[in-house]
Amino acid sequence: xxxxxxxxxxxxxxxxxxxxxxxxxxxxxxxxxxxxxxxxxxxxxxxxxxxxxxxxxxxxxxxxxxxxxxxxxxxxxxxxxxxxxxxxxxxxxxxxxxxxxxxx
Amino acid sequence: xxxxxxxxxxxxxxxxxxxxxxxxxxxxxxxxxxxxxxxxxxxxxxxxxxxxxxxxxxxxxxxxxxxxxxxxxxxxxxxxxxxxxxxxxxxxxxxxxxxxxxxxxxxxxxxxxxxxxxxxxxxxxxxxxxxxxxxxxxxxxxxxxxxxxxxxxxxxxxxxxxxxxxxxxxxxxxxxxxxxxxxxxxxxxxxxxxxxxxxxxxxxxxxxxxxxxxxxxxxxxxxxxxxxxxxxxxxxxxxxxxxxxxxxxxxxxxxxxxxxxxxxxxxxxxxxxxxxxxxxxxxxxxxxxxxxxxxxxxxxxxxxxxxxxxxxxxxxxxxxxxxxxxxxxxxxxxxxxxxxxxxxxxxxxxxxxxxxxxxxxxxxxxxxxxxxxxxxxxxxxxxxxxxxxxxxxxxxxxxxxxxxxxxxxxxxxxxxxxxxxxxxxxxxxxxxxxxxxxxxxxxxxxxxxxx
Numbered sequence: 001x002x003x004x005x006x007x008x009x010x011x012x013x014x015x016x017x018x019x020x021x022x023x024x025x026x027x028x029x030x031x032x033x034x035x036x037x038x039x040x041x042x043x044x045x046x047x048x049x050x051x052x053x054x055x056x057x058x059x060x061x062x063x064x065x066x067x068x069x070x071x072x073x074x075x076x077x078x079x080x081x082x083x084x085x086x087x088x089x090x091x092x093x094x095x096x097x098x099x100x101x102x103x104x
Numbered sequence: 105x106x107x108x109x110x111x112x113x114x115x116x117x118x119x120x121x122x123x124x125x126x127x128x129x130x131x132x133x134x135x136x137x138x139x140x141x142x143x144x145x146x147x148x149x150x151x152x153x154x155x156x157x158x159x160x161x162x163x164x165x166x167x168x169x170x171x172x173x174x175x176x177x178x179x180x181x182x183x184x185x186x187x188x189x190x191x192x193x194x195x196x197x198x199x200x201x202x203x204x205x206x207x208x209x210x211x212x213x214x215x216x217x218x219x220x221x222x223x224x225x226x227x228x229x230x231x232x233x234x235x236x237x238x239x240x241x242x243x244x245x246x247x248x249x250x251x252x253x254x255x256x257x258x259x260x261x262x263x264x265x266x267x268x269x270x271x272x273x274x275x276x277x278x279x280x281x282x283x284x285x286x287x288x289x290x291x292x293x294x295x296x297x298x299x300x301x302x303x304x305x306x307x308x309x310x311x312x313x314x315x316x317x318x319x320x321x322x323x324x325x326x327x328x329x330x331x332x333x334x335x336x337x338x339x340x341x342x343x344x345x346x347x348x349x350x351x352x353x354x355x356x357x358x359x360x361x362x363x364x365x366x367x368x369x370x371x372x373x374x375x376x377x378x379x380x381x382x383x384x385x386x387x388x389x390x391x392x393x394x395x396x397x398x399x400x401x402x403x404x405x406x407x408x409x410x411x412x413x414x415x416x417x418x419x420x421x422x423x424x425x426x427x428x429x430x431x432x433x434x435x436x437x438x439x440x441x442x443x444x445x446x447x448x449x450x451x452x453x454x455x456x457x458x459x460x461x462x463x464x465x466x467x468x469x470x471x472x473x474x475x476x477x478x479x480x481x482x483x484x485x486x487x488x489x490x491x492x493x494x495x496x497x498x499x500x501x502x503x504x505x506x507x508x509x510x511x512x513x514x515x516x517x518x519x520x521x522x523x524x525x526x527x528x529x530x531x532x533x534x535x536x537x538x539x540x541x542x543x544x545x546x547x548x549x550x551x552x553x554x555x
Contacts, residue, residue, distance in 0.1 A: 015357065017240065017359075019242040019243050020242060020359055022357070022359055024356075050468065060359065060360070062361060062362070064361045064362070066347075066351035066376060067354065067355055067361075069351075069355055071359070071360075073360075075241075079533070080146075080534070081534065082534075083453065083531065084482075087464075088147065088148040089147075
């Protein structure tokens with residue numbers, strides 16, 4: 001098993017507008033990225049599992065070849081800045097990904 | 105048309121600053137345009153609704169002083185997008201005042217263009233009734249009530265009003281809310297360069313050196329737009345654009361990196377290529393602009409939902425931390441009871457750092473393992489004085505609450521500040537984040553002033 005933190009050089013979250021959260025995982029090289037992409041190691045089930053959320057909250061997963069990156073977009077439970085929101089910029093919602101491991 | 109159109113982007117957001125050396129090094133390349141993005145919705149709904157900038161006046165004035173004095177002296181147009189942080193009229197006026205001060209202090213004369221992107225409620229209501237407004241994913245359906253309650257409705261304008269202002273001879277342009285790439289793309293598109301490449305280059309330049317590596321929010325970069333490519337160069341030796349940094353930036357803050365939707369069309373990057381050079385540059389090819397059948401703009405607005413008062417406190421007591429959820433629940437019930445009896449309106453929310461303060465309900469970790477916990481009492485009420493009262497009540501209830509097994513009887517909380525309660529003022533929610541079809545660009549008023 002290999003840890004995502006050892007395979008990726010960027011793991012981040014950010015708002016994509018006030019109503020969506022987007023997670024970016026940028027892999028260290030094309031070789032690692034291609035393996036992840038071919039085996040669809042980042043998929044909606046996996047993300048739903050580690051975030052303990054309903055799969056339906058995940059809007060989409062896009063593999064972006066030019067950056068060796070995978071992007072996951074999900075619904076923000078609360079719009080940015082709504083009463084009770086805890087992360088206006090959405091920049092600190094990536095932590096569950098740091099624990100992710102793959103059989104690669 | 106010259107072989108290459110050169111754009112100097114001094115900083116990621118107007119007011120974030122840049123090194124003087126980078127800026128002058130950029131000017132040595134004789135840029136055709138100096139452009140900067142002045143804002144974002146990222147800092148949340150307050151600033152748009154309250155008509156205030158999230159950027160600092162002194163920082164904004166300092167950046168603009170360099171841009172305008174050098175731009176006017178050398179005959180280089182200066183274009184600012186989303187002036188004043190959110191680009192509504194109060195933000196644009198705030199920015200205009202700064203520009204007028206700079207002009208007076210430095211004895212500069214120029215033609216200033218102001219582009220208002222505010223949309224009046226009647227226009228929005230008419231479009232709504234005509235079915236010309238649609239919701240983006242996860243955004244609540246629009247209602248007339250939401251339109252009425254909104255303050256400062258703005259549209260993200262495209263390049264067209266900026267081209268109009270440039271055609272009228274404006275040397276400095278302050279635009280209201282604008283699509284981030286527009287201030288960089290307007291002049292080259294006007295001069296006949298490809299719209300797809302100009303927009304994609306603008307998309308990267310709007311964050312300036314953030315797209316290079318190591319990234320920085322406060323450094324200058326240059327974009328060179330050719331007939332069928334654009335390339336990017338940093339202006340300080342410590343950073344460079346790489347294939348990865350540039351491609352990775354295309355992902356930033358977007359849900360679909362292959363199709364970036366903007367005013368009047370979208371950028372298709374399916375065939376886009378990123379080519380790296382040894383000497384700190386990257387060339388990009390293949391970005392295509394696809395015109396939409398109907399011209400649409402994104403509307404943004406906020407509505408006031410009340411006033412906030414907060415109190416920040418910590419606890420180091422393991423007996424309390426072990427039952428923090430149930431204690432806070434009971435405190436809330438007691439406060440809600442008091443509110444009901446006193447006929448007061450308000451809400452109490454606890455942000456509990458050390459438990460799920462950062463991720464809230466999205467936090468998957470259920471075990472609380474911190475030896476200390478920070479609690480922010482977050483009160484929202486229709487009036488400031490009521491928010492103050494409810495916060496005070498909640499604070500004192502929690503401070504002296506007799507939870508099970510309590511042996512520390514002097515007080516449950518450690519306050520870092522006196523006064524312990526902080527008035528946080530007006531609270532806003534985003535009320536509009538919708539797509540509106542428009543028939544023409546006359547909605548956006550342009551004012552030309554001789555300074």
